[in-house]
Amino acid sequence: MMVSDLGAGGIIGGVFALEAQPPGSPRQSVLSAWTDGAAAIALFHNARSAVRHAVRDFGRRRFWLPAYVCPELACSVQGLDAEIHYYPVGGTLEPDTGFLADELEGGDVVLGINYFGRSAVESWRDLIDEVEGVLWIEDCAQALSTGGEHYGDIRIYSARKLMGAPDGGVLVDVHGKLTPPDLVPLLQDDFVEPYRLRRADAEGRMRPQWFQAFRAAELGMVAGNEAMSAMSEAILNAADIGPMIDRRSENYSYLHNELGEVALFRDSPRGWAPLGFPMVSSRCDALCAFLADRLIFAPRHWPALPCPGDRFPTEHRLSTALVTLPCDQRYGLADMERVVAAVKAFAP
Numbered sequence: 001m002m003v004s005d006l007g008a009g010g011i012i013g014g015v016f017a018l019e020a021q022p023p024g025s026p027r028q029s030v031l032s033a034w035t036d037g038a039a040a041i042a043l044f045h046n047a048r049s050a051v052r053h054a055v056r057d058f059g060r061r062r063f064w065l066p067a068y069v070c071p072e073l074a075c076s077v078q079g080l081d082a083e084i085h086y087y088p089v090g091g092t093l094e095p096d097t098g099f100l101a102d103e104l105e106g107g108d109v110v111l112g113i114n115y116f117g118r119s120a121v122e123s124w125r126d127l128i129d130e131v132e133g134v135l136w137i138e139d140c141a142q143a144l145s146t147g148g149e150h151y152g153d154i155r156i157y158s159a160r161k162l163m164g165a166p167d168g169g170v171l172v173d174v175h176g177k178l179t180p181p182d183l184v185p186l187l188q189d190d191f192v193e194p195y196r197l198r199r200a201d202a203e204g205r206m207r208p209q210w211f212q213a214f215r216a217a218e219l220g221m222v223a224g225n226e227a228m229s230a231m232s233e234a235i236l237n238a239a240d241i242g243p244m245i246d247r248r249s250e251n252y253s254y255l256h257n258e259l260g261e262v263a264l265f266r267d268s269p270r271g272w273a274p275l276g277f278p279m280v281s282s283r284c285d286a287l288c289a290f291l292a293d294r295l296i297f298a299p300r301h302w303p304a305l306p307c308p309g310d311r312f313p314t315e316h317r318l319s320t321a322l323v324t325l326p327c328d329q330r331y332g333l334a335d336m337e338r339v340v341a342a343v344k345a346f347a348p
Contacts, residue, residue: 011204012335013297013326015214018195019164019235026240031170031233033145033241034157039176043228045186045221047141047158047169048076052223054154054171055109056080057178058135064100064110067305067312068093068319073111073139074306076223082109086307091314093264095120097127106133112152113139116301116324117248117274118265119148135177142301145245147271153177161275163239163329164199165232166192167221183227191217192231204295244329245273251327251336252277258340264322275301276324279343284323290346296339298323 035041044050055063055077063077067086074084087103088096093115104110112120120138128136128151138152144162153175159168171181194213201210249270255277256268264278276299281287284300291298301324309316325339 010202011207011295011297012331012339013299015198015211016160016164016195016330017199018166018192019239020199021234021238022240026238028241029237030144030159030163030239030241030244031236034140034155034170035172038172038174040173040178040180042171042173042181042183043233044169044171044181044183045167045224045226045228047156048072048221048223049225050156050169050171051076051111051137052080053181053225054135054137054156054178055082058109060107060109060135062105062108064104064108065307066095066111066113067307067315068115068302069113069306070302071304071306086312088312089315091318095124097123101127101130104131104134109135109137111137111139113141114143114146116265116276116278117143117146117272118269119146119272120151125151142275144248144273145241147269147273150174159228159232159236163235163244164195165235166195166229168228168232168236170228170236181225183225186226186229189229189231191220192229193217247329247332248273248327251331254333254336255325255327255340259343274327277327278322278324280321281323281347282321284321287323287343287346291342294342296326296342298325300324
């Protein structure tokens with residue numbers, strides 16, 4: 001586990017550095033935790049490739065996405081004979097299961113997101129029991145661990161969003177419903193270089209250089225049939241998931257205790273590993289700039305949604321108001337105190 005590589009006075013948030021290989025064997029590796037009990041797994045170069053394979057292999061034209069979703073996910077099925085439909089999740093990011101119960105047909109593919117690492121609400125599970133013949137994809141790209149039971153036929157994880165692995169989309173085929181993909185080795189590894197640059201710059205003095213390199217690498221990520229790099233697979237097999245879950249949970253709990261009045265989620269459940277601390281602000285851009293001036297980099301999930309604004313106004317309003325404060329395993333209490341102080345200084 002990587003913990004506060006810069007200390008309480010350095011950069012907080014932003015892209016991960018390339019993960020160092022810890023000595024010894026993990027109690028439970030990240031990869032084993034993600035894939036435990038699965039009928040089959042496939043290790044893709046990125047998560048959007050895994051989504052594309054699932055939709056294409058299932059062979060259904062209708063692909064349902066939550067209205068609150070990143071544009072890249074919608075783009076993952078471009079070129080396939082798939083119609084994208086959206087379903088409401090409202091201002092609390094809970095699926096409108098009544099809407100879906102009326103609209104779904106056998107053979108549809110439905111993707112649900114474990115937003116910020118939280119497990120699906122119980123109504124999700126009830127709907128799955130009621131509707132037959134649907135392929136359920138559980139998007140775990142933001143979920144190191146939900147701390148609860150899974151619901152999808154397919155689970156998909158994104159390694160680089162959660163730790164210092166330069167690539168990796170893990171497809172977990174719980175019941176063996178999909179045809180195994182014909183993956184091909186990567187022909188180049190230039191996407192690794194930004195992570196190396198980040199690790200070599202412990203004090204953050206070269207941030208413009210490695211940040212631009214990260215942006216370029218991200219733009220180069222496409223949905224295809226390339227396999228995960230051997231480097232990322234080794235990192236996922238070596239990293240111990242338990243301490244990572246504990247640190248994320250502890251950091252989130254501290255932020256929730258101090259900033260609960262602006263938290264998107266009013267409760268602070270135990271056992272999950274949050275992506276970050278989503279908070280609501282009427283001045284998102286100003287807040288992010290204020291924090292960045294203090295070397296705290298808080299992302300937006302997501303400022304631009306692909307769904308029609310006239311049909312999903314609540315989700316679009318939420319997208320203008322969410323900021324995600326960092327609370328991952330790189331940081332400790334001193335870092336979280338600094339984050340809280342900065343947020344309170346912005347809005348006294």
